[in-house]
Amino acid sequence: MRVDLLYGKGTLPLDLPDAWDVTVIEKAAMPTLSDPAGAVTEALARPIGAPPLADSAVGAKTACILICDVTRPVPNGLLLPPLVRTLLDAGVPAEGITVLIATGLHRPNLGEERVEVVGDRWVLDTVRVENHDALDDDAHVDLGPTATGTPVRLDRRFVEADIRIATGLVEPHFMAGWSGGRKVIAPGVAHKDTITTFHNHRFMSHPRAVNCVLDGNPLHREQLAIVEKVGGALALNVVIDDRRRPCAVTYGEIVASHLAAVDFVRDYATVPVPRRFRTVVTSAAGYPLDKTYYQTVKGMVGPLDILENGGDLIIASECSEGMGSPAYVEAQRRLLSKGVDGFLEDIARKDFADIDEWQTQMQTRTMRRGRIHLHAPALRDGLALTGVARAPDLAAAVRASVARSGDRAVAVVPEGPYVIPVLAEDAA
Known part of the structure; x- marks a missing residue:
């Protein structure tokens, strides 16, 4: 065969x-979205645990949208245009909108690679698109340690924005259980000290720091604590099939919208043998x-x-x-x-x-x-x-x-x- x-x-x-x-x-065969762009628009208008983005953005002067780096096949060309247009229509000035590539400790995405990651020329021409740098001390805000002692230092552009949105792909992750949501914040736009603390041997050797496990997972716990430190955020999540076709889109409060995407993909991504x-x-x-x-x-x-x-x-x-x-x-x-x-x-x-x-x-x-x-x-x-x-x-x-x-x-x-x-x- x-x-x-x-x-x-x-x-x-x-x-x-x-x-x-x-x-x-x-x-198993995953149902794909017949109208992916329409699904994103619908998700933004009918969020989970948050007001519609058009309402949230009224009066805001700045917004920061996190996107995954080149290592993830996220369809940013699908997600970013409606996000940016909704913010602009709500009165957020274009110069106040930053698309921040959440590189964690990976290298920056530059040139044609940056074009590939963003996936839409209009977005590149309309708002700032920048890379996170975990080694730049001055580019981060110190929010104090979590209850377990992890120092929380996050990219200033995200922390100080009026509207904070993480976008990402929800898939199994071999340390954090599932990717997307809170993970795009930490490690995505975290300082080196934050990342290297909750990626140390103690966290990595924990028996619950494995694929498809959130309950009792110490990395997930720290990521949720970091979300609380920053004062919460919104998230636009996507699930894709093996041919990279969008199958589900969720938007809303970062934790609730991420869990909704996990609930959708779990029975497809985990296969009993x-x-x-x-x-x-x-x-x-x-x-x-x-x-x-x-x-x-x-x-x-x-x-x-x-x-x-x-x-x-x-x-x-x-x-x-x-x-x-x-x-x-x-x-x-x-x-x-x-x-x-x-x-x-x-x-x-x-x-x-x-x-x-x-x-x-x-x-x-x-x-x-x-x-x-x-x-x-x-x-x-x-x-x-x-x-x-x-x-x-x-x-x-x-x-x-x-x-x-x-x-x-x-x-x-x-x-x-x-x-x-x-x-x-x-x-x-």
């Missing part, structure tokens, strides 16, 4: 013997998530619940931009030099994580469960820093895994971390 994995801007075919017991784990497998094949979800090895780690963690101890996790990722940040490369070097246990012992002693080392920490979850095999022909120079096995021929890697285990049952997750398989007994 043939299975197509999301890979780069297309798919990567994987041919498997018909005699094998292949379980393809994917979402009756057993664990010795061989699991997955992807890094294709472009833009699979541009770096850093983001590829999400795909390694997604199917962890169904990987048998000592099994093989085989993942395909384009990695067109290489490993990721220099800070992440340094974290990977420490993993290789110290080993899994030594690396974890080292980072457990710190209140502030080093930038991007949390991604290396998440990789160790899968390394402790089984063997990781990476198909990423474009990576080349960085391959030795991954700490995983090379799989230049994807089909051959799968055949070798089946030969090692003697078990012809294979699980395939074509959409990578956008679909989270869970053992049926756990789901129940």
Whole structure:
């Protein structure tokens, strides 16, 4: 049989013997919006837990709209024009509106990449579009610590705006449970000290800091506390299918509107599976998530619940931009030099994580469960820093895994971390 994995801007075919017991784990068909633009307009007029945006914006002089950076396939060209037009019609001056790219600690999005992220030339020509910089001390407002001690410093442009709106994609997230909503604020426009505190070993090692879990998730708890510190916000959330088509739009008070989107997508994105497998094949979800090895780690963690101890996790990722940040490369070097246990012992002693080392920490979850095999022909120079096995021929890697285990049952997750398989007994 043939299975197509999301890979780069297309798919990567994987041919498997018909005699094998292949379980393809994917979402049920999602209903798509027949009129996405109309759905956004309707959401803005009929919000959840807040007045319509046209009413909220009356008398406002400034507004800040957060958007995700280039690592997320958010249809900003759909979301931003009605947001900006509604603000303008309500009397907010164009010079008072800022679209702020919530980069967290990622690099800025500039030039043609910025055009791609915004997705609409009129928006670029009408209002300011700027990048967040988590390392710029003066660009942040100190709001004091949360109850658990996380320092809360957020981008001044967002904190001091009369209207604060976060936009984003709601999908599984391997640390915060679900992306979107409050996560676009923190880490999206948070200072380095805020991000590196609630991404330290203590938070990341918590058993509830996993995909599709909000209750008891310490990252989610801190994000909600940070929303309270800033005085609340609004959010426009979108859910998409595996072909990047909009399926749902919610708008309103940031927490309530985000939960509404989570409620919609949860039963599609989490798929009960009756057993664990010795061989699991997955992807890094294709472009833009699979541009770096850093983001590829999400795909390694997604199917962890169904990987048998000592099994093989085989993942395909384009990695067109290489490993990721220099800070992440340094974290990977420490993993290789110290080993899994030594690396974890080292980072457990710190209140502030080093930038991007949390991604290396998440990789160790899968390394402790089984063997990781990476198909990423474009990576080349960085391959030795991954700490995983090379799989230049994807089909051959799968055949070798089946030969090692003697078990012809294979699980395939074509959409990578956008679909989270869970053992049926756990789901129940």
